[in-house]
Amino acid sequence: MQDTNQKTSQLMEQILYEVKRIVVGQDKFLERVLVAILAQGHLLVEGVPGLAKTLTVKTLANTVTGDFKRIQFTPDLVPADLIGTRIYNQKTGEFSTSLGPVFTNMLLADEINRAPAKVQSALLEVMQERQVTIAGVTHKVPSPFLVMATQNPIETEGTYPLPEAQVDRFMMKVLVDYPTDEEEFVIVQRVTGPAVAVSAVATTEQLAVLQAECRKVYVDPSLVQYAVKLVSATRYPDKHGMKELAR
Incomplete structure (x- = not known):
């Protein structure tokens, strides 16, 4: 077990090292992304434009061998653009299935709230x-399968709120803030310097093994009970002394 933990730690460090060759700062964000990957959960990333949300997710995906696809969500998308459709062949007189970009290992749903709810909901089945x-x-869809979606704040012009059912499909939501002055200085140096290539340091098979190992981790019942109480408090805040949060 100790050897497995050590190998897991080393592999995660290698992935972080490769990502940090491109992305400056955002340590908490990167940690949460790795947690979502290991826990087989989907990740929703929110922040104003220009904070390297897309770059971070894309760079992380490039550190793992396997299929990676990106969907740029726009107001004119239709569900078939995501999941695929049936196409009629006039020569053979038969229908064939054209699979959409969701058939991949890592899917980047870029600016997911730029598309209307009908299109967003097309991801419900595949995510669950x-x-x-x-x-x-x-x-x-191939295994492992992970959706990492980026979105702009709802106050941003041209955005649509995510349906509750869609939000529920994400394991966690990460808010990305502006970099510090020191980090921004390093960003300028990297952008104006030679381009850096990211190496793939993990395979999809290794990732699947790590995900399976995470399910073997012991969690004390008292910790599970505490987590359940936290969830209950968010549903009934008035019962826990937070009447101002009650709907």
Whole structure:
């Protein structure tokens, strides 16, 4: 068990090292991204434009071998652009299935709240069940499968609020803030200097093994009970002395 933990730690350090060759700062953000990956959860990243949200997610995806696809969400997208559709072949007189970009290991849903709720909801099934149903036929997505979505604050012009069912599919939401003056100085130096290439240091098979090991970690029942109480407090804040938060 100790050897496994050491290997896991070393692999995570290698991934972080590669990402930090490109991304400056944002340590808490990067830690939470790795937690989401190991826990097989999806991640929602929020921040104003220009904070390297997309760059961070894309760079992290490049450190793992396997398929990586990006969808730029826009107001004119339709659900078929995400999950795929049935196409009629006039020559053969038959229908064939064209699978969409969700059939990948790591999916970057860039600026997800730029598209209307109908398009956002097209991700519900694949995020929860890791499968897509097209014309009554179910298609499994590759494993491991992770959705990392970025969004701009809802106050930003041209954005749509995410449906509650969609928000519930994400394990965690990370808020990205502006870098410090020192970090911004380093950013300018890197942007104006030679381009740096990121190396893939982990395979999808290694990632799947790490995810399986995480499920073996012992969690004391008292800690689970505390987590349940926290969730309950968010649902019924007035019962826990937080009447100002009650709807």
